[in-house]
Amino acid sequence: MSHDAHAGTAGLRAPSGAEQILRSVPGPDGAAPLVLVLGATGYIGGRLVPRLLNGGYRVRVLTRSADRIQPLPWASEVEIFTGDAADRDAVLAATSGADIVYHLVHSMNGGGDFAAADRRIARNVAYGSARGGVRRIVYLGGLHPDGARLSRHLASRREVGDILLRSGVPTLVLQAGVVIGSGSASFEMVRHLTEVLPYMPAPKWVRNRIQPIAVRDVLHYLLAGARVDAELNRTVDIGGPDVLRYGQMMNGYAVEAGLPQRGIAALPVLTPRLASLWVGLVTPVPQQIARPLVESLQHPCVMADHDVDRIIPRPPDGLTGYREAVRMALGRIAIDDVETSWVDASVDRAPSDPLPSDPDWAGRTVFTDHRRRRTVADPDAVWAAIVQIGGVNGWYSAPLLWALRGWADRIIGGVGLQRGRRTRSHLRQGDAVDVWRVEAVQPGRLLRLRAEMRVPGSAWLELGVTPSATGAEYRQRAVFFPRGLSGRLYWLAMLPFHGLIFRGMARRIVATAEDALFSRAAR
Incomplete structure (x- = not known):
């Protein structure tokens, strides 16, 4: 196991407005807590790391390839461990000495039996955290109805949460639905389906109720998760202030993007498999990602309760509404942010801005x-x-x-x-x-x-x-x-x-x- 250590947080801005930073609390020895982020090159992880650094935390990341970290603006500010989360020895080394672990890894991108892969990683994280003296695990799972027969994707998210809750390390499982921000796979489906199709034949799930949440609010809850009561070990639902049908989300996007309202017809004959093939045909979202997401949309995704409000206060200026979150995802994409520009791009990025680590299919069509x-x-x-x-x-x-x-x-x-x-x-x-x-x-x-x-x-x-x-x-x-x-x-x-x-x-x-x-x- 090899790793390269880097220190310091110079040059990182302090976010303003709703991008609240929760400052770290020094440990007994006066040192800032050490946070291990699993999934730092993913959509959420890549946006969480700089906010942890700005909050005064020391950050360590575990990645299969350090080359994926290097293009990121905070690469020189973190401790990099090279290894695979599916390798127990790699996770043991990475968790050693860590105070907090953020588990943001999901194997859906790799295709195949992603549930088995996520189960193995979760067990490694649970074992490594217990052995390494970790004080808190924070996991981002998926919002789902209780008692329903879940899709493979949501069932896997629930299983991972259960494994971590049984680890013996106090764990907070945050269950979120559709995350609204440029680069989020769920949002990209909404974006591209709405942009391409003036009329959409859709499965019956377009009538299901969904409680989307802005990416900056997800980050707020994740950051606050590091500071909840030391013994707290439970699952909580998180969501934005709006409950919408999927069809309403598409037409809300259309309004904010300056497009006419889309005609949507719910057809009972479109199975999840056919619907995922349809999504794969008209959007750039890969089918191995589209199909689990489409299967998950068969269930209403609405918060069962608001217990989270007793554990984590809401952002100072409140939760972000769906339409406002869409405006952020659209309005903050400037010409300088296009990957191929030879003009130096700013590193002062909002959560809705694109990152170099985002997948090629993320972001608006250019x-x-x-x-x-x-x-x-x-x-x-x-x-x-x-x-x-x-x-x-x-x-x-x-x-x-x-x-x-x-x-x-x-x-x-x-x-x-x-x-x-x-x-x-x-x-x-x-x-x-x-x-x-x-x-x-x-x-x-x-x-x-x-x-x-x-x-x-x-x-x-x-x-x-x-x-x-x-x-x-x-x-x-x-x-x-x-x-x-x-x-x-x-x-x-x-x-x-x-x-x-x-x-x-x-x-x-x-x-x-x-x-x-x-x-x-x-x-």
Whole structure:
């Protein structure tokens, strides 16, 4: 067993508003409690760790691959143990000396017999925690009705909770339903089904009542779970303030996303297997994840009681409503958060923001067109060509297509190409450039334009330059966030023209920079 130790919490912000931080209580020796997080690269774990660090805890993580931890903004602030939670020796080593264990591992992503895998891991955690002197286990399980015949997914979550409660270590099992936040598998199903389907044939479970909870409220309960009464050993339900039918959740998402209300027909013939195949067909959620989730939706998922309020106070500004949680998941996804951006992204992330460890299918649909060209021209020459784009200077490629696009935009009530630009050779933030608005300028490095034309979605165009050993590299990226099915069809319809427009634009900008270089050399 190998591990690398890191210390310190410098550079981590203190969350504000409802992102409450519950400060750690020093142990008898005055040291901050040591917390082991299992599942630190998962959706919840990746958001919990920085909040534990901000709360003054020392944090240790157990991961099968340290490479998955390194891209995360808090990687240098935690103690990393390399090992598999299914390996009892690895768990024994990781739990040794820990005060608190957060068990956030679920094997559903791996497919196969996930229940057997989760059972084995739970037994390892129970054994290692008892042997290692752990004072508290906190486990995030699934909300389910009592006495019902549960799906494989929910039955496994309940079984894991029971194993931990019998461990001899005081355990708090928090049972949550649908977690609302970009990257949550349950939320991604709602997002993509609503975005893609203007009309949805659905199983009868769309009529079931569900009590969703915002990811920031889940984090509030998890953080507070480290400070409950020392002897508390029980299960509690957690949920948000709204109880909705699944169909109402989809249409609530549609309203917040600016989409028309979706028609939903509950059909008795759609079995869980057929429904999961349908979900797998129209959403990017992998089928091995979609099917257990679909099976779980056969049951109402509503809190049986509110005992949690006697154990853990609610957040200072109250629990987050469903529609507000959706707004957070949608409104805080900015262009800088797209994984492929070459602009440095901020590490000051809200719980609803995407993380590098989130799965590829998480987050809203994003279409991109990338172009790169190396040139012997220096970066200044390339930048000079970039900032001359638009207006009377044109767009470096396919002028007829640009003219037709501007004309079409005017016909449907848009701004068209009539606005031009303020000057021919300088741009500043907020300037209009034909159908675009300058959203950001980093002189000599990056120009970002936001589309103000009428399109079924949101669009940006980024033009950038970086020095290279032989001159410079020009980088160009078009980004489109589609709105609903019409946005996806629009992007597909424009694909044949993108090859002409964007390829020609990259080629002509580089050629213009090289012409300027050769002209200077000739003089």
